[in-house]
Amino acid sequence: MPSLRNALLCVVFLLAPPALADDGFGVIMGTVLNSEDRGTLSGVYVTATSSSMQGERTVLTDENGFYWLPQLPPGVYTLRFELEGLKPHARDIVVRLNQTYRMNVYLLPEGLGECVEIVGGSESVPWSTRPSSHGRSASPRESVAYTPPPPPSPYQLSRMQEDYGSGQTVAPPPFNSSDKAFLEMYFQGYGVNPTVDTETERFSTFSMEADTASYSLARGYLQRGVLPDERAVRVEEFVNTFDYGYENDTDAPFSIHVEGFPSPSRPGYHVLHVGLKAHEVSVAERKPAHLIFTIDTSGSMMQQDKLPLVKQALRMLVDALDERDRVSIVTYGTTARVVLPPTNVLQRDVLLGAIDGLQTEGATNAQAGLDLAYSLASANFLQGGINRVILCSDGVANNGVTDADGIWARVKGFAERGITLTTVGFGMGHYNDVLMERLSHVGEGNYAYVDRLAEARRIFVQNLNGTLQVVAKDAKVQLEFDPRDVIRYRLVGYENRILAKEQFADDRVDAGEVGSGHTVTAIYEVKLRGEPLDSFATLRLRYKAPEGGSSREVVKSLPARILRPSFASASPPSRLSYVAAAFAEKLRASYWMRPLTWEQLISLHGQIGAPLAQRPEVVELGDLIRRAASLDSRPDRFEAVAPLRLMDSDRVPRIE
Secondary structure (H helix, E strand, C coil), rough: CCCCCCCEEEEEEEEEHHHHCCCCCEEEEEEECCCCCCCCCCCEEEEEEEECCCCCCCCCCCCEEEEEEEEEECCCEEEEEEECCCCCEEEEEEECCCCCCCCCCCCCCCCCEEEEECCCCCCCCCCCCCCCCCCCCCCCCCCCCCCCCCCCCCHHHHCCCEEECCCCCCCCCCCCCCCHHHEEEECCCCCCCCCECCCCCCCEEECCCCHHHHHHHHHHHHHCCCCCCCHHHHHHHHHHCCCCCCCCCCCCCCEEEEEECCCCCCCCEEEEEEEEEEEECCCCCCCEEEEEEEEECCCHHCCCHHHHHHHEEEEEHHHHCCCCEEEEEEEECCEEEEEEEEECCCHHHHHHHHCCCCCCCCCCCCHHHHHHHHHHHHCCCCCCCEEEEEEECCCCCCCCCHHHHHHHHHHHHHCCCEEEEEEEEECCCEHHHHHCCCCHHHHHCEEEECCCHHHHHHHHHHHHHHHEEEEEEEEEEEEEEECEEEEEEEECHHHEECCCCCHHCCCCCCCEEECCCEEEEEEEEEEEEECCCCCCCEEEEEEECCCCCEEEEEEEEEEEHHEEECCCCHHHHHHHHHHHHHHHHHCCCCHHHCCCCEEEECCCCCCCCCCCHHHHHHHHHHHHHHHHHHHHCCCCCCCCCCCCCCCCCCCCCCCC
């Protein structure tokens, strides 16, 4: 190390929300700053040593002064800060399982002494100091550095949001870049999948998921005139938001639809659209349900896009259920209480009265709310039916959540007994996306985000059967690429759903739950050696029946005939899925999407083709792309895509 001179440090040590930590590990993160001008210091060596791991872990702070040490086994660590011209400083930290610790270090002038402040509770991660792929942390799970755009113009704020299908026009709450609430939006980035040589690994395996929260969250940001947090963008959730019109296979649990075409953004590569649709269960065939709504009524839910929107959504749900179903309501603020015991939907006035009476109060004891909801579900378990806890919250938990491991264990234990958990997020500002997503996955449910009434209608009315009726558990997908035909490939998205190839056949591994009629779509980029003569890949789908038991497996070869000569010759669903994926990649500043300009993406959206192009949600996608383009200040370096002549076929080919 270079020679160092004396300096004194002030360390602020904070406990960040436990949900930010990697599963089975701990995380240490923080920022190194100059105490005189509060500026950040880059190039600081941060070294962690512990008897819990072999060797040492060293990173350098990035251009924002940020350092990140993920995947640390539990134990006692010595953290050492070193920079040329400054005195080295070391401090011990106890790292626990699934906890994230933040240590901010201020470099002080000589003679001011040393201070240490221990602060309990949560601490937001400022947008300007997040993990950066341009920094020098060695972790592959970093997010790209991001500087928030300037506050929106009056024109942008005056743009009204059309809540299509409802006949209502509402303006979203304005975004204020100085509002601390909007800085306290907790997200976790998982990096961007690399391109993989088939000679090294020909298997790509991931857990099936049909979540859509990320797209709605991004829309909420853009409707407020600001780009979304890059870590909030999960490509697969953008893609899975849209209905691609897959045919239902009445003779099989899943229908498989695959199509490929040359990539508009990556010369020499093909885009591979892989679509799976679960068997549809009719409304009459759906099992009776007991739904325990667990509603956050703490003070943070007072905003119009939080508790008032929850109440509107529940009123719509009451009308969508039938005489077979029962509803319970549990609320939690500082404490938890049962507002409505199990009540048949036919007692509509009683249900609506309980919903209308919901009011905000107190702190946020999410643990007490979930504990009470599960107790109510257990005591009123519906044999042979659907037993589902539905958490409606902004995800903030500032009271009562002291044992993350215990929460996960309880939620998982109830899921194994047949009481599953769906999480539905509401509101912007003081929002914890990480906690909401993790809870739904541990609880074997799904995660959605409601930014407006139309989204509530989509979740609670239009997709009610799929939300409630599970048709497959622990569903996994595996593609095996033939190295004779495929040189390399990249799975676009699903970064936090990746499985090892050995886990595909391991029935002990938890994976995705798929509801009635749910569709799961994945996008790959593949580089071919030439034109394949026969099949170039094999698709495997593995799942269990809703009741559990041994897994079943579906195997399909992907023939060369599904490859189209151009983007224009692909079906509208394949074009739409590519545009949705490319939009997400642009928003999260993916390295692989740099050659594609916003103008090109706008042009490609305009070429999706009928009948999809006329759908309100697809029209809105184009509007969101244009909004994002107007907010992104990075210069374009490529010419716009020329108009393409479209083909007549409007469906993704089905693999028989």
